[in-house]
Amino acid sequence: MLPEFLKSQDNFTIDVEKESYVQKSIFEYLKLSQWFFKPNKSAFSKIDEWAKLIFLIWFSFLVATSQSLYFMAFSFGVIVIIALISKADLKALLISSWAFVPLLTFIIGLPYAVLTKNLITTLLQSLKTGIIIMIGEVVIYNSRIDRLFKPFSFLNGLREFSWLIELTLRNIFILINTITQILFARKTRTVGKISDKMTFIKQMVKFIGIKSMYISENTFVAMKTRGYSPKSRVCLARYKFRIGIEEAFTLLTTFLITIFERVLT
Amino acid sequence: MNVYTAKNLSYKAGEKLILDNLNFTIEKGKSYALIGCNGSGKTTLMKILAGVELNFEGDLYFFDKKFDKSTFEKLFKEGFYKKVGYMFQDTDLQLFNLNVFDEIAFGPRQYIADEKEIEKRVFEIAKLFGIENLLQSDILVLSGGEKKKVALASILVNNPDILILDEPTNDLDPKSIRFIAKILSELKNAGKTIILSTHHFDVLLLLADFTIVVSSDHKILKIGKTEEILKDKELLVEANVIDSEFELFKNLFKGSEVSP
Numbered sequence: 375m376l377p378e379f380l381k382s383q384d385n386f387t388i389d390v391e392k393e394s395y396v397q398k399s400i401f402e403y404l405k406l407s408q409w410f411f412k413p414n415k416s417a418f419s420k421i422d423e424w425a426k427l428i429f430l431i432w433f434s435f436l437v438a439t440s441q442s443l444y445f446m447a448f449s450f451g452v453i454v455i456i457a458l459i460s461k462a463d464l465k466a467l468l469i470s471s472w473a474f475v476p477l478l479t480f481i482i483g484l485p486y487a488v489l490t491k492n493l494i495t496t497l498l499q500s501l502k503t504g505i506i507i508m509i510g511e512v513v514i515y516n517s518r519i520d521r522l523f524k525p526f527s528f529l530n531g532l533r534e535f536s537w538l539i540e541l542t543l544r545n546i547f548i549l550i551n552t553i554t555q556i557l558f559a560r561k562t563r564t565v566g567k568i569s570d571k572m573t574f575i576k577q578m579v580k581f582i583g584i585k586s587m588y589i590s591e592n593t594f595v596a597m598k599t600r601g602y603s604p605k606s607r608v609c610l611a612r613y614k615f616r617i618g619i620e621e622a623f624t625l626l627t628t629f630l631i632t633i634f635e636r637v638l639t
Numbered sequence: 640m641n642v643y644t645a646k647n648l649s650y651k652a653g654e655k656l657i658l659d660n661l662n663f664t665i666e667k668g669k670s671y672a673l674i675g676c677n678g679s680g681k682t683t684l685m686k687i688l689a690g691v692e693l694n695f696e697g698d699l700y701f702f703d704k705k706f707d708k709s710t711f712e713k714l715f716k717e718g719f720y721k722k723v724g725y726m727f728q729d730t731d732l733q734l735f736n737l738n739v740f741d742e743i744a745f746g747p748r749q750y751i752a753d754e755k756e757i758e759k760r761v762f763e764i765a766k767l768f769g770i771e772n773l774l775q776s777d778i779l780v781l782s783g784g785e786k787k788k789v790a791l792a793s794i795l796v797n798n799p800d801i802l803i804l805d806e807p808t809n810d811l812d813p814k815s816i817r818f819i820a821k822i823l824s825e826l827k828n829a830g831k832t833i834i835l836s837t838h839h840f841d842v843l844l845l846l847a848d849f850t851i852v853v854s855s856d857h858k859i860l861k862i863g864k865t866e867e868i869l870k871d872k873e874l875l876v877e878a879n880v881i882d883s884e885f886e887l888f889k890n891l892f893k894g895s896e897v898s899p
Contacts, residue, residue, distance in 0.1 A: 380798055563745055
């Protein structure tokens with residue numbers, strides 16, 4: 375027997391407020407952040423992951439240690455070219471890598487820039503952050519995630535680390551999806567206004583924390599029950615370093631970028 | 640009066656075509672079931688109707704108002720989700736509160752100020768689903784069937800006129816399926832418009848005035864009265880919602896006009 379309220383129409387006044395910029399941005403950011411997990415068959419995806427990993431680590435190191443705005447511009451250009459060749463969603467790449475962390479880094483660094491009258495340091499900091507996030511996203515986009523950290527497993531001490539990385543990467547994707555769905559679920563059950571935003575945010579953070587633990591446990595069990603082990607010799611035996619033209623080209627590019635870093639300083 | 644009118648509605652996910660040139664209308668106060676094989680695009684269509692996915696091509700109207708990316712924000716501000724309730728296919732993704740009471744009370748808390756009124760509604764809806772003893776339970780410890788009931792209760796508590804339910808009876812045992820179908824049937828009689836996707840023929844017979852058959856190549860094969868659709872064996876086989884090789888299927892049709 376249906377309750378009375380379901381048999382008639384509600385006549386509550388709907389009070390809707392504009393979705394705040396931060397809420398909207400987080401939502402858009404999460405949706406955008408998923409682009410780099412999409413399958414991709416570009417020429418770069420054929421390069422073996424060990425070469426890409428070396429390129430990523432060395433490139434990030436050069437960007438992190440460089441003090442040259444020219445090198446930042448050069449690095450940005452390199453990433454954009456890679457993104458264009460691999461047909462990545464350039465708009466999504468730019469927004470997802472620059473809209474949050476680099477922007478926040480810049481805002482946080484502004485008082486320092488004003489006090490010391492040195493804007494370049496603050497600018498460099500945020501540029502470095504953005505470029506490193508960008509290259510990370512482009513490399514993930516052009517790689518098979520499950521193979522990206524496999525080269526680590528050759529170093530005995532890092533096997534657990536590689537497992538942890540693999541688990542984390544899988545969970546990040548599931549969590550991004552979960553958070554996006556929660557925001558959708560929230561939107562479809564409100565009329566635009568959240569009566570108590572702080573409670574909602576607190577509850578959401580708490581729920582995501584618990585859910586991420588729950589997901590981690592399940593992912594761990596799912597991986598383990600299908601025979602995955604970081605110490606599996608079969609697993610290791612299957613992974614072979616491939617050294618071909620593509621890998622040599624990647625290393626050459628890494629070397630050339632290093633020279634450019636020296637030249638542009 | 641038409642709740643939805645779709646004209647040449649298509650949807651692509653990247654290069655992949657998910658919905659191909661759909662044309663249909665959804666009448667107010669009627670119930671519609673979407674049937675089709677896995678991957679035919681039922682969930683995407685429901686997401687579009689629920690305003691969750693708006694990157695589609697073609698024209699869609701909600702009560703004669705244009706319904707697309709550019710107009711949705713206005714509809715949203717006019718209280719779209721007070722009129723439309725949407726239940727996810729995966730309830731694990733839909734439930735985001737820590738306990739059942741908060742989950743069900745989340746919707747009413749957005750527009751009812753009186754906490755006593757909210758409690759009354761939550762209790763009444765929980766009683767309807769027989770989950771009043773679970774109100775203080777953690778969401779994560781619920782069984783699949785209980786989660787379905789909580790998800791549906793948390794939608795109904797908002798008293799929407801239009802219900803979009805993505806496989807509300809999947810993963811449920813036969814008794815629970817009948818229980819949910821009975822509640823939905825009562826809601827239909829109370830004048831709600833129901834659009835649901837299902838793989839259960841019992842639910843179709845009990846609930847749906849009309850059935851929309853979606854093909855594996857993402858087109859609408861047929862829209863018609865449910866009884867007529869269920870008699871069309873060839874159509875159902877073509878849509879891959881039944882398999883003529885199954886013995887149970889053969890028995891179901893034994894003696895009927897469409898006996899294989």
